[in-house]
Structure formats: structure tokens, C-alpha cells
Amino acid sequence: MPSTRPEASTNRCRIDIRGLSKTFLAEGREVVAIDDASFRIEDGEFVALLGPSGCGKSTILNMVATLIAPTGGTIRVDDVPVVPGRPIRHVGYVFQKDTLFPWRTVEDNIGYALELAGVPADERRRRVAEAIRQAGLDGFARFYPSSLSGGMRQRVSLMRTLIARPEILLMDEPFGALDTHTKLDMHSVLLELWERARQTVLFVTHDLGEALTLADRIILMSARPGRIKQDFKVDFPRPRDAVALRETRQYAELFSHVWHSLGEEFAKGRSA
Ligand code: ADP
Ligand code: MG
Numbered sequence: 001m002p003s004t005r006p007e008a009s010t011n012r013c014r015i016d017i018r019g020l021s022k023t024f025l026a027e028g029r030e031v032v033a034i035d036d037a038s039f040r041i042e043d044g045e046f047v048a049l050l051g052p053s054g055c056g057k058s059t060i061l062n063m064v065a066t067l068i069a070p071t072g073g074t075i076r077v078d079d080v081p082v083v084p085g086r087p088i089r090h091v092g093y094v095f096q097k098d099t100l101f102p103w104r105t106v107e108d109n110i111g112y113a114l115e116l117a118g119v120p121a122d123e124r125r126r127r128v129a130e131a132i133r134q135a136g137l138d139g140f141a142r143f144y145p146s147s148l149s150g151g152m153r154q155r156v157s158l159m160r161t162l163i164a165r166p167e168i169l170l171m172d173e174p175f176g177a178l179d180t181h182t183k184l185d186m187h188s189v190l191l192e193l194w195e196r197a198r199q200t201v202l203f204v205t206h207d208l209g210e211a212l213t214l215a216d217r218i219i220l221m222s223a224r225p226g227r228i229k230q231d232f233k234v235d236f237p238r239p240r241d242a243v244a245l246r247e248t249r250q251y252a253e254l255f256s257h258v259w260h261s262l263g264e265e266f267a268k269g270r271s272a
Contacts, residue, residue, distance in 0.1 A: 013079075014168055014200040015041040015064060020073035022059050032225040033059045036073070039219055039228055046194065046201040048211035048218045050262065052269040056226025057204040061172050064202065065093055077168065092166030092199075096173040098153050100145040106156050107132065107141040113164040131159040134193060151182035155189060162193060169199045175210070187213050187242035195239050208258055212251060213242050220261055223268040232258055 022034040033056040041047050049057050062068045064075055069084035077088055100109050111128040119127070132141055135155040145153055154174060161169070175183045191214065194201065205211050211218045211234075218232040236250055245251050 012043040013040050014043050016076040018074050021071050023071045035225040035227050037228050044198045046216045048215035049204045050211045050218050051221030052266045055221045061204050091168045092161040094161050094171045094174045096176045105142050110159045131163050135159045169201045171203045223265045
């Protein structure tokens with residue numbers, strides 16, 4: 001699949017979040033999950049939203065995904081205000097939770113979005129076959145999710161979203177449940193797929209290594225109530241090798257730099 005846009009980013013803002021806040025009401029108590037968060041993501045940028053568990057990462061992502069309504073502030077996607085409950089067509093989501101249909105085979109899970117969109121059967125078959133090849137799922141097209149490993153199921157989930165060719169990709173700890181090696185495998189798969197299409201990505205994680213491996217920029221959140229604490233540029237060259245990168249000096253240096261700041265938030269989270 002050829003790259004959908006030129007190498008150089010156009011510096012067009014795709015996601016613009018300003019003064020975002022979210023307060024939940026839980027058992028009669030107000031929980032401030034997000035407090036005055038602002039950031040922008042430009043076209044083709046891969047941004048990791050990093051922070052300790054419970055700091056509000058998913059809450060931000062779910063607001064961008066139109067799944068929940070903000071208490072205050074604004075979210076604009078391509079300059080259009082986001083309306084809760086009204087999904088945006090060119091935005092795709094991949095979540096940690098396995099949302100595959102157990103009664104559909106790998107190929108029918110991957111092709112589901114194209115079926116919904118009424119894509120003719122011929123084109124659907126061609127695109128599903130291409131997706132299966134790109135994700136390294138050859139030979140598994142007729143398998144059901146229950147007979148796949150966790151890593152393979154996540155490959156299917158990823159392709160099920162990517163097949164619709166979303167320009168913006170929201171990912172919430174999609175590899176969070178995988179073991180270390182399978183996770184690294186998935187980083188390689190994702191990096192390769194992303195190099196082809198250069199989607200604009202907002203990727204939620206609590207794993208610093210994952211953020212450094214994948215992203216151009218890390219937005220670090222503070223422990224609850226979630227605020228934006230710091231913004232780090234990750235300027236390792238691309239294309240990246242997910243395994244070899246971890247042995248480089250630049251990786252070790254940036255890791256310890258961000259780790260210091262993240263560690264403070266882990267500690268706060270513990271004492272909260
Ligand atoms: P993260 O994804 O960073 O682990 P979340 O965004 O899931 O954090 O949660 C942030 C905070 O908001 C947590 O304290 C969580 O308990 C609270 N929270 C999230 N969703 C709800 C909800 N639906 N009702 C009440 N509290 C919630
Ligand atoms: Mg979460």
C-alpha cells in the first residue's frame with residue numbers, strides 16, 4: 001500500500017485539546033479525573049500519552065473517541081468540535097480489551113468494517129487478504145479468535161481497525177495484556193504498518209519503553225487529578241527497529257530522563 005501522504009508533515013493540526021476537564025460522580029463523590037488538559041497533535045504525528053494507572057489517560061482518549069462527554073473544555077478534530085456520541089468516520093480505535101467477534105473467523109472479523117460500509121465483495125476480499133499478509137497472519141484466515149494466541153488476536157484487532165484506512169488512530173494500551181516478547185513483536189508490526197500510512201496516532205500507555213519505541217512525542221501526565229506535566233520529543237531516527245533501538249545510547253538517555261519524572265508520579269499515585 002503506497003504512503004497516503006508525502007514524507008514531510010504538513011504541520012496541520014489534527015487533534016486540538018484545550019482546557020479539557022472531566023469529573024465523574026462515583027457513589028455520591030466527585031472524582032476529578034482530568035483537570036485542565038491542553039495539547040495539540042499534528043498531522044502524521046505519533047504521540048504517546050503516558051502516565052501511571054488511574055491518571056486519566058483512558059478518560060482523555062474516550063473523550064476524543066466521543067464515547068464520553070467532557071465536563072469542560074473543547075476537543076476539535078480537524079478543526080471540527082467533537083460531539084459526544086457522534087463518532088468521526090476517519091478516526092479508528094484499538095482498545096486493550098479484545099473486542100473480536102468470537103463467532104466470526106479472522107477474515108470475517110477483519111472485513112467487518114468493509115461489510116458495514118457496503119464495500120463490494122471482490123474489493124473486500126482483496127483488502128482483507130492484503131491486511132492478513134501485512135499483519136503476518138497468513139494461514140490463519142479461517143481460524144476463529146478462540147484458537148489464536150493473545151498476540152495474534154491483537155494483530156486481528158489492529159487490522160480490523162486499519163482496514164478502514166483511518167487517518168487518525170486512537171489506541172488505548174492495545175498491547176497491555178501481552179507478555180514482553182509478544183509486545184515487542186507487536187511494536188515491530190505496528191511500526192511497519194505505520195510507516196506505510198503515517199496515520200496521526202494518539203497512543204495511551206503506562207509503559208515508558210513502549211512510548212519511546214513508538215512515538216515522536218511523549219505527553220506525560222501527572223497522577224490524579226490528571227494534568228499534562230511535560231512534553232518530550234522522541235527524535236530517534238525512523239524507520240525504527242523495535243528491538244535494536246533498546247540497545248542504543250540515545251534510548252537509554254531519554255529513558256532515564258523521562259523515567260525520573262514518571263517515577264515522581266508513580267510515587268504520588270501510591271501515596272494518594
Ligand atoms: P487510566 O486510563 O490512566 O488508568 P482512567 O482514565 O481509566 O485512568 O481513570 C481516571 C480516574 O477516573 C480514575 O480515578 C478512575 O477511577 C476514574 N474513573 C474513570 N471512569 C470512571 C467512571 N465511569 N466513573 C467513575 N470514575 C471513573
Ligand atoms: Mg486506562
